[in-house]
Amino acid sequence: MIDKFSEFEIIRRHFVPLSSGARGAENLKDDVSILDISPNSVPVVSVDTMVGGIHFFLDDPPAHLAKKLLRVNLSDLISSGAKPVGYFLSISLPEGVGNQWITDFADGLKSEQDLQKILLYGGDTTSTPGPISLSITAFGEVPSKLIVRRSSARLGDFVYVTGTIGAASVGLYLIKKLGMKVAMENASFAVSRYREPPLLLDVAKLLRGRANAAIDISDGLLADAGHICSASEVAMEIDFNSLPLSPEMHLMLENQPKLKNIIPSGGDDYEILFCASEENGQNITEDCKTIGIEVSKIGRVIPGQCEVKIVDGDGKRMLFETMGWEHF
Amino acid sequence: MIDKFSEFEIIRRHFVPLSSGARGAENLKDDVSILDISPNSVPVVSVDTMVGGIHFFLDDPPAHLAKKLLRVNLSDLISSGAKPVGYFLSISLPEGVGNQWITDFADGLKSEQDLQKILLYGGDTTSTPGPISLSITAFGEVPSKLIVRRSSARLGDFVYVTGTIGAASVGLYLIKKLGMKVAMENASFAVSRYREPPLLLDVAKLLRGRANAAIDISDGLLADAGHICSASEVAMEIDFNSLPLSPEMHLMLENQPKLKNIIPSGGDDYEILFCASEENGQNITEDCKTIGIEVSKIGRVIPGQCEVKIVDGDGKRMLFETMGWEHF
Known part of the structure; x- marks a missing residue:
């Protein structure tokens, strides 16, 4: 079970480095982050949750899981024409998950962040009596008139x-x-x-x-x-x-x-x-x-x-x- | 267990009404929403996750839970000086949760939304083999120079x-x-x-x-x-x-x-x-x-x-x- 002490320790050790360079994220020392959006663009957001045993196998290697979590979520932004900027991570961990798992998971996030040129902006770390649960809120930017929606397919396309x-x-x-x-x-x-x-x-x-x-x-x-x-x-x-x-x-x-x-x-x-x-x-x-x-x-x-x-x-x-x- | 069909049905019946009037949320028919932020303000975001058995009692009345979930999350935005605008809800439901629970929960969200003048902008609905898990990503707006941070307390304050x-x-x-x-x-x-x-x-x-x-x-x-x-x-x-x-x-x-x-x-x-x-x-x-x-x-x-x-x-x-x- 994660108490607040180890929550802060996990954040400090594993997640703060992932937010390095994220303007408005205050090194994750604040519960509120400013989204860093270019002038003339609008902020767009997508949420995806993956629950162990439902959306992934419990023995999936954590680095693979991290990569998949980010790709799955960013693909929503990308298909809307948006440039991904950053993400928030809510992670709920059961008792048995050790430091090695978290280290590998954070390493996976880091590799994928570098590829996609995005940064961690915040989130929440909790314990759970259930399986690992991961929820990503990803955000990006797009000039407002250029967003690509699901609702505007045209006859003859x-x-x-x-x-x-x-x-x-x-x-x-x-x-x-x-x-x-x-x-x-x-x-x-x-x-x-x-x-x-x-x-x-x-x-x-x-x-x-x-x-x-x-x-x-x-x-x-x-x-x-x-x-x-x-x-x-x-x-x-x-x-x-x-x-x-x-x-x-x-x-x-x-x-x-x-x-x-x-x-x-x-x-x-x-x-x-x-x-x-x-x-x-x-x-x-x-x-x-x-x-x-x-x-x-x-x-x-x-x-x-x-x-x-x-x-x-x-x-x-x-x-x-x-x-x-x-x-x- | 919630399959995709009932996921879509839950969204259509319970959550789409909560997003009525949310510009950029496309009636939850898109996985991407535009955050509706006033010119001259910046978007600020806060994430809070509540897991059954950890952050709330499993028999808490769902309407109370909904109210608490939103207040807990918005209080982060409010203390930063931001005006809350909307939120994304990721909800993971175990098999035993019936329609009445979801109805009461959505009613609780609606009452609180009306009080706080906020709307639902998106989210994700999944099943879980664990307890109910609720994660809110709330967003608001604040003129960028006026955000109140944790990091700027001054000696003598x-x-x-x-x-x-x-x-x-x-x-x-x-x-x-x-x-x-x-x-x-x-x-x-x-x-x-x-x-x-x-x-x-x-x-x-x-x-x-x-x-x-x-x-x-x-x-x-x-x-x-x-x-x-x-x-x-x-x-x-x-x-x-x-x-x-x-x-x-x-x-x-x-x-x-x-x-x-x-x-x-x-x-x-x-x-x-x-x-x-x-x-x-x-x-x-x-x-x-x-x-x-x-x-x-x-x-x-x-x-x-x-x-x-x-x-x-x-x-x-x-x-x-x-x-x-x-x-x-």
Whole structure:
């Protein structure tokens, strides 16, 4: 159980160094921080909570967990066109969690902070009789007129997605079925994709003023495309054969065609799905290519009732067993 | 266990109404919200997490809990001179929590929102195998030069505190010793003070530009005064006889003098302790009086090593058994 003394000690030793250079964070000696936002930008905020046993495995290495926690949360900001600036961390720790775990976790945060050029601005450290619980409030900045919302997809827009999809959910499926060790030996690419979401920081500014709507794929392609449809009051038609898969994924599907079902409905890809006019979509695609990120055109925004249709090569509708996120 | 479907349903039914009118929150249909901050102000943020069994009793009525959660968090903003604007709620619910609990909790949030003129801007709703866990990220605005920090107490400042102190920790002590029902029958004033922190919204603007440092008393008067001393690199001398107690508390102390020990070290008062020059302190005191809030002068900022001395009427140092916050 963490009493106040060890709370302050944990903050001083592990978290204060993560806030070094954060203007307005007062070295975490105040419970209130000023968000450091550029003039002419507005502050945008996103909250994500990960609970042990629900959103991650209790034996996940803490540094991996830290990286995933930050990437998962920042991908919301990035898909809105915002530049991440910093984050607040609320961490609840059960009795058994020792100093080594916290050290490794803080090291993971530090590596990821450096990559993403963000800093820790505050938070809360408590004990819990439950499992480890981690909640991040991430903030960023975007010129107010250029924020990319879910609610403004337009009829006739094309639908695009960054990177490749499906592997993360196959990874999770295999970990649950075979255990981490065997899953890693058999399909390390999929397990790694589950544990390490892509870093898409530089995509944010390419979306600004050009994408009409965007979302990060966390609940699954079908479900998240559905969130855009629901917020924008449109429908989408997505061509299954256009969905970008990695070479390893193609190989795996040849051997186990049933895994195909997972691709559109499994989550944890953390790629960005966006809607744009053909011209803007083309420009975003080309600019992404110059920074090493592939973009695929996968469908269209059509009139309809918040529905996402997945069609095969002949335009025939395909049905999938599950829609989106499944908890453990 | 909450799956994504019921997560969306809980948000739609209980939380979307709480965000009605929140510009930039998109009816909670986006994972990113714009903070609605006035021009010439800066956004300030505070995070507080309450875990069932640690920070509250598992059978606490949910509406009380909601009120306490918001007051506890906003008191950080208020003591920094900020006007609260809105909040994000991360809520993790165990399997047994039913619809009635969530309804009562949301009703409690609504009442408190209306009092404090704040709105819900976003958050995350998850399941947990542990106890209920609630994390609030509250934000507000303050003209940047007028923020009141912990780190700028000055030598020669006087130390002031709003309202009365001690009753909340006596309430908590009695609840733990006697159970909620008997404690309520014997000392309802103390139990109520524990369960319902004061509402000090209008104090924020009275502190701006006049208090040199301020903090809300959550960990206990001694501990929180110590936080100012540590951040400001000063010491304080506090006169025990000046500490403001309610009439009920005076009566109780006559019968049970040992409870005196709890007063400076017990927490949960959520009054505001501040440091100011005598002239500014006098002005704040008078202005607080016009809005029905008593302020007491209780001590001085003196040179020293981050130490808080409590002295009796003869200037003799008094020692207390515990320093600040105790977990359950």
